[in-house]
Amino acid sequence: MEKMALHKTSSDGAGRGPEVARLTVRDLASQAGVSPMTVSRVLNKRPDVAPGTRERVEHIIAQSGFVPARAASARREGRHGLVDLVVPALDTAYSLEIARGVEAALEPTGFRLVLSCTHSSSRDLARQERMWLAKLSQGRTDGAILVLYAEQSRRLGELRRRHIPFVVVDPVGDLGPDVPSVGATNWAGARAATEYLLSLGHSRVAFIGGPLQQLCAAERLSGYRSALDAASVPEVPELVRPGNFMDDMGYKQTLALMELADPPTAIFAGSDSQALGAYAALRELAKRVPEDVSVVGFDDTLLAPLVTPALTTVRQPLAEMGRFAVRDLLRLLDGKPLSSMRVQLATTLVIRSSCAPPGRGS
């Protein structure tokens, strides 16, 4: 098992965000101008609260991000808790890796992992999102770990209003200082990959990336640029090709890149899938990896060591991210504060066989 470096980040400059779990019922009562008993009644959905009062208290609870210690009470009741893992789809090694980490971390706790996808085969996204939200909100969950395609601030607000603690894994947008999340050091990973290609002697290094509205994709592009800057290699706009993370995109962009008058000698792809798309395009053009073109991926999913040549890639510790999310969620469930609302786990460059110095092929 690799060692794990932990990078704490803070979005409010004060070194920590508002730590929701430190709030007490007494704090909420004082903010709402009611007794702690009334807050407690609202939290327990008891009927003996005036509707106007209930609404005011619920509003303050929702604003505050207060998370009741659900698990503690669940454990007192002697029943096994349920933790939901919500992933976009089960058709990628990416989802598999995160699920593996979540499962392994939950296994010894007595909590059971409930798995659902927001995007299943029917592709009626809106309906599916409503369904899982409804399921989560019916109170049969103790907490949720969320992997989301989009930012979904409104949905997250809904969970908060219903006092369901959650942690976001690999956030795609800036969720604000009070949303717990676990990500990876995308910037540092992209910088390390680019530096590695530059160190082999490549000066025309292409970047095929994900959609730039996604935080991770923007961070990776920024890391790539930073490495070029540091090596005083000017950025060439035609070599920078954001798109999406799928293999098709890697394939198309590689074909386009290789048609340039001065094609790249190395390609840094934003995902392993894209890198395999690049492999396919290069083979079609009778270019060898790594003799003619070097390729680096990002993720280190189960594909990377299995392909030929084995893929050099930036390891995103997806399973560990799942494990950290569980750890944070268990703290929230116990009513304890998080030491950091946003955690980024270190990426590492895994060197295999898909890179070589330029000019070997000629």
Place this chain on the structure above:
Amino acid sequence: MEKMALHKTSSDGAGRGPEVARLTVRDLASQAGVSPMTVSRVLNKRPDVAPGTRERVEHIIAQSGFVPARAASARREGRHGLVDLVVPALDTAYSLEIARGVEAALEPTGFRLVLSCTHSSSRDLARQERMWLAKLSQGRTDGAILVLYAEQSRRLGELRRRHIPFVVVDPVGDLGPDVPSVGATNWAGARAATEYLLSLGHSRVAFIGGPLQQLCAAERLSGYRSALDAASVPEVPELVRPGNFMDDMGYKQTLALMELADPPTAIFAGSDSQALGAYAALRELAKRVPEDVSVVGFDDTLLAPLVTPALTTVRQPLAEMGRFAVRDLLRLLDGKPLSSMRVQLATTLVIRSSCAPPGRGS
């Protein structure tokens, strides 16, 4: 979506096995020599039954395979049911595919998918198996879908004694006529793959397979042999290499095969992972796929279309197997009989780019 052919199999030659769900409480009562009310009390774990009587009735229930209509009562109570999916590990595309099918089929039912692995990181298999069995047995599950490494007849008997309905996906051994299972037509798939290689003109076709004590591996070897027989191509013992389904095995066996005085011109691998191991070995030997050696895999997991050259493989409909298992489980949960205790879904040969006629490379 491909069409699905359904092959019903029967192990007792009479066209159907004992159909457990048709048994009524009255049948059990008559077998046990007690009143239906007493059987009902035992099923509902009521205290007002003499210990000796309870034991006798429980024994008869366990022997009979009787499954009470749990889901119906769960639905009457208005709560959402839980269906457990138990897989060996979450480190293969194989598990991912099955989970995807199970999730998609459960999503519209209101049942929630609880995921657990028998083999997680700690590798203390015995303890983990006890743990998930304990979880399943605590009555917080409505039913289970099981993907098992080993035959586990004893564990399955335990579930049956506790009246937890279950369906086995891709059974590794002969589980007897009264265990519901969903598999794939391994024999037909292997025969089709071998016939395809023979039809391209190969006569030295190697077979790298899984462990022969596993039903699917034995069926695939048998399908391979059947195709050779039908084409009057004699089987060459040194070309037949069972082992396990991992990529390492594919790699090692391919290296060994290519060292033969008369090496094969085509390799039929028992899994996609093995096929990718073969790719790696062939590259190391500077042999091209498919110009020098053709390769066929088995499974058609997400790896197959992504690798270069894209892998020709036998599609095992893993997601569909998961969906069928859910369908059968829902019938058992409703107290309805299964039309067939053992179902095999059709495999299909998916032709991509890893095969060519022999002798192209020279």
